[in-house]
Amino acid sequence: MDSLDPASPAAATIDVASRPTSRVWKFWGTAFWGFVVFAAMFVGQLAVVGWFLFRQGGALNQESFSEAVRIVVGNGLTISLSVITGLPAVLLALWIATRIKGARFADYLALRSFSWINLVIGVVALVVLVMGWDAISRATGRDVEPGFMGDVLKTARQDGALWLLVIAFCAAAPITEEFFARGFLYRGWSESFLRVPGAIVLSSLVWTSLHLQYDWYFLGEVFSIGLLLGYLRYRSNSIWLTIILHGLNNLAAVIQTMLLANS
Numbered sequence: 001m002d003s004l005d006p007a008s009p010a011a012a013t014i015d016v017a018s019r020p021t022s023r024v025w026k027f028w029g030t031a032f033w034g035f036v037v038f039a040a041m042f043v044g045q046l047a048v049v050g051w052f053l054f055r056q057g058g059a060l061n062q063e064s065f066s067e068a069v070r071i072v073v074g075n076g077l078t079i080s081l082s083v084i085t086g087l088p089a090v091l092l093a094l095w096i097a098t099r100i101k102g103a104r105f106a107d108y109l110a111l112r113s114f115s116w117i118n119l120v121i122g123v124v125a126l127v128v129l130v131m132g133w134d135a136i137s138r139a140t141g142r143d144v145e146p147g148f149m150g151d152v153l154k155t156a157r158q159d160g161a162l163w164l165l166v167i168a169f170c171a172a173a174p175i176t177e178e179f180f181a182r183g184f185l186y187r188g189w190s191e192s193f194l195r196v197p198g199a200i201v202l203s204s205l206v207w208t209s210l211h212l213q214y215d216w217y218f219l220g221e222v223f224s225i226g227l228l229l230g231y232l233r234y235r236s237n238s239i240w241l242t243i244i245l246h247g248l249n250n251l252a253a254v255i256q257t258m259l260l261a262n263s
Helices: 011-014 027-056 062-072 075-098 118-137 145-160 162-190 193-207 217-234 239-262
Strands: none
Touching: 027 075, 027 162, 075 145, 075 162, 118 217, 118 239, 145 162, 145 239, 162 193, 162 217, 162 239, 193 217, 217 239
């Protein structure tokens, strides 16, 4: 395994050594703009929720409004559209943040090609990791998929929006989250006092916090996947790799949920 020491030969190929540090937000700048990006994503997603609530119409009292929010937020169609609408908001915020620093968007976020060997390593490592968590779930009598996924899939099917759910979970969500976590947050924090190991851990924690719909067990699995994707981001210097692996993981989760629902 490559060393995570930025001074090691393996780190010589990463962008830290090849680009002016003045064009990179450091710890607090990355934290500030990370909050801005998160807020943009939240607003973009909330717009869809607001639209569906508006369509409910009528004078809703507090009790009925709370019930309407619960139904809308848990609906597969709403979730799919909100994830998709969050993507352009995140891209705009990230573009502004990198533009202010005078950096090229693609360079800052490591939108570069990757080797086949890194793809193979990533796929194998991800499969082993996820299968390990599934094995622990079965051994402890837990469900191998979160109930949230089953409910979302069911409502998406009822609305004829299963295809939209797949696009949202397997394309829009990976792009949004990887641009944010392994792209922007990792880049800035890896060039701060945190260095590469700290950036991997902290960006993984932030990424995990985006999945609070899950219980503590699945949050642990998400965090471990984040650590793996963070290492692969460092190893390959490409978030296209982590986007693909993220999308494959989500696709596998959707397929698994469908199979379990039909069994």
